[in-house]
Amino acid sequence: MLKELKDKYHKNNFQYILVDDLGVVLEQDHPILPTIIGEKIQDIHPFFEILTHLLTTVNESFEFSCINLDFNNQEPLVVDVTLKTHNNNNLVIIENLTKHYNNYQLTAQTRNESIINSQILVLKNEYLLEKETFKNNFIANFSHQLRNPITASTIFSDLLINSNLNDEQKNYLEIIQSANKDLKQRIEDILDISKIESGKLILVSKVFNLKELLKNIEVIYNYLASKKGLSFKLEIGEKVPTFIEGDQYRLKQILANLLTNALSYTSKGHLHIKVSHNHSRANKVNLHFEVEDTGCGIAEENLESIFDRFTKIETGEEQTGVGLGLAIVKYLISEMQGNIKVESKIDKGSTFIFNVSFKTSNYTQDQKEELLNNQLPELKQKYNILLVEDSEIIQLSILKILASTGLFFINIISDGEAVIPNLVDQKVDLILLSNTIQGYSASNISASIRSLSKEYKKTPIIVLSTQGYKDDIKRYKKNGINDVLVKPFDKHKLLESIKKHLK
Amino acid sequence: MTISKKIVLIGHFGVGKTSLIRRFVENTFTEDYKVTIGVHISKRTINISENEDISLIIWDLEGQDDIKKTRPSYLLGTNGFIYVFDLTRPVTFEHLNDELAFLKENFSTVPVKVVGNKVDLVNKIYLKEHSEQFDNVVDYFVSAKTGSRVEKLFAKLAQDLIQK
Numbered sequence: 001m002l003k004e005l006k007d008k009y010h011k012n013n014f015q016y017i018l019v020d021d022l023g024v025v026l027e028q029d030h031p032i033l034p035t036i037i038g039e040k041i042q043d044i045h046p047f048f049e050i051l052t053h054l055l056t057t058v059n060e061s062f063e064f065s066c067i068n069l070d071f072n073n074q075e076p077l078v079v080d081v082t083l084k085t086h087n088n089n090n091l092v093i094i095e096n097l098t099k100h101y102n103n104y105q106l107t108a109q110t111r112n113e114s115i116i117n118s119q120i121l122v123l124k125n126e127y128l129l130e131k132e133t134f135k136n137n138f139i140a141n142f143s144h145q146l147r148n149p150i151t152a153s154t155i156f157s158d159l160l161i162n163s164n165l166n167d168e169q170k171n172y173l174e175i176i177q178s179a180n181k182d183l184k185q186r187i188e189d190i191l192d193i194s195k196i197e198s199g200k201l202i203l204v205s206k207v208f209n210l211k212e213l214l215k216n217i218e219v220i221y222n223y224l225a226s227k228k229g230l231s232f233k234l235e236i237g238e239k240v241p242t243f244i245e246g247d248q249y250r251l252k253q254i255l256a257n258l259l260t261n262a263l264s265y266t267s268k269g270h271l272h273i274k275v276s277h278n279h280s281r282a283n284k285v286n287l288h289f290e291v292e293d294t295g296c297g298i299a300e301e302n303l304e305s306i307f308d309r310f311t312k313i314e315t316g317e318e319q320t321g322v323g324l325g326l327a328i329v330k331y332l333i334s335e336m337q338g339n340i341k342v343e344s345k346i347d348k349g350s351t352f353i354f355n356v357s358f359k360t361s362n363y364t365q366d367q368k369e370e371l372l373n374n375q376l377p378e379l380k381q382k383y384n385i386l387l388v389e390d391s392e393i394i395q396l397s398i399l400k401i402l403a404s405t406g407l408f409f410i411n412i413i414s415d416g417e418a419v420i421p422n423l424v425d426q427k428v429d430l431i432l433l434s435n436t437i438q439g440y441s442a443s444n445i446s447a448s449i450r451s452l453s454k455e456y457k458k459t460p461i462i463v464l465s466t467q468g469y470k471d472d473i474k475r476y477k478k479n480g481i482n483d484v485l486v487k488p489f490d491k492h493k494l495l496e497s498i499k500k501h502l503k
Numbered sequence: 504m505t506i507s508k509k510i511v512l513i514g515h516f517g518v519g520k521t522s523l524i525r526r527f528v529e530n531t532f533t534e535d536y537k538v539t540i541g542v543h544i545s546k547r548t549i550n551i552s553e554n555e556d557i558s559l560i561i562w563d564l565e566g567q568d569d570i571k572k573t574r575p576s577y578l579l580g581t582n583g584f585i586y587v588f589d590l591t592r593p594v595t596f597e598h599l600n601d602e603l604a605f606l607k608e609n610f611s612t613v614p615v616k617v618v619g620n621k622v623d624l625v626n627k628i629y630l631k632e633h634s635e636q637f638d639n640v641v642d643y644f645v646s647a648k649t650g651s652r653v654e655k656l657f658a659k660l661a662q663d664l665i666q667k
């Protein structure tokens with residue numbers, strides 16, 4: 001019984017073929033392959049051509065596994081082939097393993113496809129990343145190049161407004177000034193976004209006077225609101241601390257952004273800003289802010305997307321802003337361990353609600369006092385300023401600002417080589433140094449000044465830079481630079497920095 | 504007179520070995536990927552000179568990420584190798600030099616053609632960027648899809664085999 005069964009199943013899977021040394025079929029049993037007695041085995045399929053060389057050996061055994069054989073009008077076969085050579089009586093054994101190998105093929109198919117897909121995904125990601133980096137660098141470089149012309153345009157319009165102009169001219173100039181401001185803001189926003197995306201936007205942590213910051217905001221927006229016929233109110237809760245530690249410029253940026261939006265979307269009613277104390281834990285205080293308007297409101301379907309980049313609320317009316325503002329706000333708030341949300345009703349108004357954390361400790365009484373007495377000193381004598389700048393337009397604008405105060409003697413040079421000789425030749429109280437001098441970096445120039453004799457170690461150096469990245473500023477400070485003014489700067493900032501360092 | 508020569512295509516899986524052979528033997532191409540297991544053997548006779556034909560017995564091997572995993576019996580009696588990699592997937596040419604060294608060691612007299620396939624998917628800049636890896640190693644950049652340089656590849660290999 002067993003023998004019968006074995007014969008039955010075994011037989012069906014095996015074919016034994018006897019061939020001579022040339023490959024001519026002499027004998028065969030159960031047919032799996034369409035071999036014909038008297039014909040050469042090489043002729044039924046090109047695989048068997050390999051036998052031609054092997055048949056001449058004697059008493060050798062060769063095994064070939066997983067051979068795919070296609071014949072016309074027959075299901076494709078996958079077989080193992082064994083060759084046992086004897087003088088002119090060579091045995092070819094075919095084992096039909098089609099089913100087994102077909103299963104294996106399915107497994108291999110799934111495995112290979114998933115591996116290849118993951119490799120393609122990795123490639124795609126690398127490619128996208130490269131593109132992203134390129135884009136961010138491009139934006140950063142391009143924005144820097146815009147800074148010199150905008151600085152000049154801002155400074156000259158500021159100078160011009162104080163000259164003898166008739167009303168019409170003044171009107172035109174105010175439009176130019178407002179366009180300048182707008183342009184400056186957009187460039188700042190774009191730079192912020194590119195910094196955020198390349199992970200270069202880092203918040204500073206410094207003690208500051210929160211209430212003073214809020215009061216300043218109140219002054220500005222009260223004025224802007226009243227110009228539009230709106231009322232403005234600032235409410236500061238009882239437990240809100242005066243001094244906290246964090247990034248005051250970024251907090252100001254958040255509030256200014258929300259208020260500017262509120263202002264532009266509101267045509268009647270009020271703007272409210274409320275600040276209250278949420279909770280204090282360890283050395284942290286969590287504050288709650290609300291910016292409320294009675295403007296056109298935001299449709300429910302837009303609430304989710306308003307914090308995305310490049311979305312702008314559609315109102316039918318003309319609006320300002322490129323829509324980067326809220327994306328930046330959201331990022332800054334999350335960097336301050338906070339959240340922002342918005343509640344809004346069409347035609348009733350919107351309220352932006354956020355909370356952020358600040359440090360409370362780590363500052364001394366001295367620091368507090370310094371902050372409270374942060375008024376600029378009045379200068380009592382005339383000072384010598386050396387301006388190293390190769391952009392003529394910036395030279396001219398700085399010259400005008402400094403001249404208008406009547407406090408300074410100014411010497412201007414535009415070439416890096418002349419810096420040291422000029423310093424040695426005459427008394428210099430402060431150096432304004434551009435970072436775009438051909439062939440010289442501001443850091444190098446500063447380092448060589450500091451390496452002169454002792455009397456040059458303390459001369460304040462202020463860099464006028466087109467780059468505002470934290471890395472750059474760090475590098476500047478390391479090379480003995482006292483302050484960095486990022487272009488575009490205005491008259492006030494320039495004078496503030498000069499006066500501070502001449503104190 | 505017709506002589507026959509055994510040519511073996513090797514390389515990672517999915518690089519296009521089967522596709523190159525189908526382009527050469529049947530002049531067809533499909534975007535579908537059917538994984539080869541074991542080996543498929545096909546044949547095409549080409550005319551070398553006026554009264555000389557060569558019959559190429561082409562062995563299409565299952566792809567391996569390491570040439571040493573190839574079943575030795577498949578390589579018996581090989582007259583020429585075509586080593587195929589995929590230009591779009593660096594993993595398939597990362598260890599190109601090791602793979603070729605293996606062939607040099609074990610089949611020192613057998614000619615090898617090295618081809619970067621799927622050239623239709625990459626541009627000149629990409630090839631330039633990788634020139635350090637490809638220069639002096641790669642014989643042809645080919646495409647089974649467009650057929651670019653496929654005929655040339657086999658013809659040149661056949662020529663080399665005749666001259667030996």
Ligand SMILES: Nc1nc2c(ncn2[C@@H]2O[C@H](COP(=O)(O)OP(=O)(O)OP(=O)(O)O)[C@@H](O)[C@H]2O)c(=O)[nH]1
Nearest residue numbers: 516517518519520521522534539566621646647648
């Ligand atoms: N665009 C393009 N795709 C190709 C080319 N050659 C092959 N492909 C595609 O690449 C995939 C794999 O091709 P195959 O020829 O099956 O690859 P293989 O090297 O035989 O793979 P294994 O049998 O697993 O070793 C298929 O989807 C083909 O359509 C080519 O030249 N250009």
Ligand SMILES: [Mg+2]
Nearest residue numbers: 520521538539
């Ligand atoms: Mg294949």
